[in-house]
Amino acid sequence: MKSLIASLHDYINVRKSLGYKLTExxxxxxxxxxxxxxxNCQYVTVKLATEWATLPRDAKLATWSQRLSIVRLFARYRIASDPRTEVPPPYLLSQQPNRVTPYIYSEQEIQKLLKACQLLPSKGLRCHTYFTFFGLIAVTGCRINELISLNRNDFDEKNGWIIIRNSKCDKSRLLPLHQTTIQQLKKYAKIRDRFPVQDGNAFFLSDRGMRITEWSTRYVFIQISKKIGLRNMIDSHGPRIHDIRHRFAILTLLNWYHEGADINKKIILLSTYLGHKKPTDTYWYVTGTPELLAQATAKLEKNIGE
Structure with a gap:
């Protein structure tokens, strides 16, 4: 196991290689x-991290929060090589809500979610709609509202892509799809087109032929999550739809690392595909995931060795 100071040097080098300026x-x-x-402590603990963060006793909470958040990111990296590491919880010394820690779905869990969609009670399109909807998020990483807003003519069957219009960052983008995804969308479109439609523009429809809503989509997701054991029956919180998007980004980056690809070049493609405003938004998937940081470290060490 590397020493703490050696691990710190690796961490700094990895993040600098990803474009961060880390002087402070x-x-x-x-x-x-x-x-x-x-x-006389060789690993990060919550107690000592908090004690160090609050050393300027007369400093503002914002300063304490900033100092602890810097340690927190390092601890997330360090825990991959030293399981004794304690990661300070996001709410500690926090002055505002922190980004929610994502849930990383396994392939088996995704398959269970989709199978549960097929078993939904339905008078028409409901089971077909949500099976295709959640499956499309899993293979494209789209945001929930981007797919709710998808129109029938936004799916180009001939060219095999969908068009995401006016997304979160007020940009439209074209997403090329895998052949299996194209076939599933064609299958759904054929079923959809046979049903009485109240909203002819919408691609994803409810049993009543109307565009599905965010509320109904989240309700369905919570119900099937409880059925397959992702949430307890009384839980008000748990794995989210948005975490499926996170999973897509993580798997894409990990696959590129395993292939030995140049992540600094590839991540621009992923950032565009996901509809991020800037690549630094996509880099969070690396810094927020210990396994990816470990992959980045290994690659950096290999480059230094060469």
Whole structure:
């Protein structure tokens, strides 16, 4: 196992290789590692991280929060190589809500979700709609509202793509699809077109022939999540639809790492495909996922060795 200081150097180098400027963060983390050494501790603990973060006793909460968040990111990286590491929880010293920790679905869980959709009680399109809807998120990483807003003519069967219009960042984008996805969308479109339609523009329709809503989609997702055991029957929180998008991004990046691809070039493609405003938004999937940081570290070490 690498020492804490060696791991810190790797972490800084990895993040710099991804385009981050870490002057202040590097200074803070070196200070934190020295602090741990003085305390005769060889791994990150929540207690010592909090103690170090609040060392400027007269500082504002915002400063404490910033210092702890810097340690938190490093701890997420370090835990992949040292399981003793404790990651400070997001709410600790927080002055505002933190980004929700994503749930990474297994392939088996995705298949269970889709199978549960096929078993939904339905008078017409409901089971077909949600099977195709959640499956499309899984293979494209689209946002829920992007697919709810999808129109019938946004699916180009001939060329095998869908058009996402006026997304979160007020940009439209064209998404090429895998052949199996194209075939499933064709199959759904054929079934959809046979049913009485109240909203002829919408691609994804309810049993009543209307465009599905965000509320109904989330309701269906919660119900099937409980049926397959992703949530307890009384849980008000749990794995989200948006986490399926996160899974798509993570798997794409991991596959590229395994292939030895140049991530700095590839991530621009992924950022465009996901509809992110800038590539740094996509880099979060790397910094927020220990396995990806470990992959990035391994690749960096290989480059240094060569």
């Amino acid at each position: 963060q590097e200074r803070y983390l070196k200070s934190f590692v020295k602090f741990l050494k003085k305390k």
